[in-house]
Amino acid sequence: MTDNDTLQRAIVRSDASIRTVMARLDRNRIKLGLVLDEGGRLLRTVTDGDIRRALLGGALLDDAISCLPPQRAVTVPEKTAPAQLLQEMDRHGVNALVVTDAAGEPVDLVDRGMLSGAILLSPPHMGGGEAAHVQQAFDDNWVAPAGPNLDAFEKRLAVLSTREHAVAVSSGTAGLHLAMRALNLPRGARVYVSDLTFVGSVQPLLYERLEPVLIDAEPGTWNMSPGALRRQIEADAASDRKGAAILLVHLYGQSANVGEILTIAEEHGLPLVEDAAESLGAVYDNRPSGAHGVISVYSFNGNKIITTSSGGALVTDDPKIAERARYLATQGRDPVEHYQHGTIAYNYRMSNILAGVGLGQLDVLSDRVAARRAIFERYKAGLSDLPGIAFQEDSPRSLGNRWLTSIEFDPNRLAIHPYQIMRKLRQGGIETRPGWKPLHMQPLCHGFAFAPHSEKVTVSAAHFQRALCLPTGSNLTVAEQDRIIAAVRSILTENLV
Ligand SMILES: Cc1ncc(COP(=O)(O)O)c(C=O)c1O
Incomplete structure (x- = not known):
C-alpha cells in the first residue's frame, strides 16, 4: 500500500456502516470509498450514488455497506495518460477511477476535477488538526495577539529550529524587519543580501534606510555565491566601506552554502541573518535550516510549506535579541504601569488564533x-x-x-x-x-x-x-x-x- 494521502483517506472497512462511509467521503471531500481485502487488493468501490440508491431502496444508515449491490471497480494501470483517463471515465460513465499497480493494489485515486480543474502552484494544505486549536482560542476567548496557542507555537518552533527563543509575528517580512532593528545597525550600513530572492528579503533593509549590497547566485544551487560575497567584502574593506551584516536567503527551500558563508562572516566579524522564509524543514549539516545564523526568520504565508494564512517567526539563541524583538513587535512599551514609549516600534505580533492554525500545521x-x-x-x-x-x-x-x-x-x-x-x-x-x-x-x-x-x-x-x-x-x-x-x-x- 502506498503512503498516498488521498488514497489512505478513501479506504473504508468492509464492515463499516453506510453512515460511517458517508461521513468519511464527506469529511475528506472524496468521490470514492475503497473497500480492500486483507491482502490489500481492491474488493469494490463505494460512491455517493451507490449509497443514495441503497437508501432509496430501503437500506438504513446503520446497515453495513456489505448490503450494497455488488459493483465492479473501474481501475486503470499506473502511468495511464491523462487523456486516456478521461476516455475511461466517459466509457464507464464514472467521475473517478482507481489506479492499481501490477499486483492489483490501489496506488492512487483520480477524479475528473483533477484532470480538468486548475492546478495551483503552492496552495495551503490543512492537516485537519488546525480547527481544534482555533476553536480552543474561541472557547478560551484568547482572541488576541497573545495566549496559549501563541506560547505553544513559539515553544515548538524553538525546539524545531534547535534555538533558545522564537518570536511569532504577523509575517516573514515583519520578522526580517525586527531582525534588522534588533542588530542595531546604523542608518546607511551596508548589508550583503542574496540577489536572487523575493522582494520581501530586501524591503526591511529599505525600511531601515540600510544599503543593500546585492550578491549574485552561484551556478547549480542558485543560492548566494560565496566567491562573489568574499570579493565584495574584501573590496569594501579595502575602500573603507566595510559592511555591517549578511542576509542569506535559502532559495526555493534549498539551503545556501551556509558553511562557506559562515566562514566569511566570521573572518570579517559580520553577523549572519538567515532568511529561511522558504526553507522550514530543510536540513544543513544535520541541523535545521535556520539554526545557523545569529537570527533566522521563517514565513508562514499561505503559499509556504506550512502556513498560518499569513505569519512569520524570528528565532535566535540570544536572549537580548529575542527580548528586543518582542519589545519592538508590541509598540515598544516601556516596563512601567502606564503607556510609555521611547522608540519607534510596530504592531507585529501573531494572533493567538493564527498560532492555532500554526500548531496544527506543525503536526504535519x-x-x-x-x-x-x-x-x-x-x-x-x-x-x-x-x-x-x-x-x-x-x-x-x-x-x-x-x-x-x-x-x-x-x-x-x-x-x-x-x-x-x-x-x-x-x-x-x-x-x-x-x-x-x-x-x-x-x-x-x-x-x-x-x-x-x-x-x-x-x-x-x-x-x-x-x-x-x-x-x-x-x-x-x-x-x-x-x-x-x-x-x-x-x-x-x-x-x-
Ligand atoms: C525569501 C523570502 N523572504 C521573505 C519573504 C516574506 O515573507 P512574508 O510573505 O511572510 O512576509 C518571503 C515570502 O513571502 C520569501 O520567499
Missing part, C-alpha cells in the same frame, strides 16, 4: 516536506531525460525541503521561451510562475551595488530569463503530477532545436 510539517521532496523526484524522473533542462541542486551537506521545484530551460536547446511554456500550461489549467526576478534588475533596487558571480557570468539574471516554477503543493496527487509532466514533455518535445 514532516509529511509536507516528504510530499514536496517526492514531487521534486517525480518531476526529475519524468523530465530530466529531455535536453535543455536543469533542476536546482542542493548545496553540499544539505537536504532541501523542495518548497518549489524550479526548472531552467536552456534557450540553446529549446525554441520556446519559458513564458510561452507558462501560457501553454495555463491554458491546460496548470499554474506555473517565473523564477524570482533578481533584486539588481528591480526598479526598487536601482543604484545599489551588485556583485556578479564572476566577470563573465551573472547567474541570477540567467535564472530569471530561463526559469519556471512548477506546481509543488503537498496536496498534489500523483495523477496531477503525471498530468503536469505529460504537458511539459509534450510542449518541450515539440520545441526541441
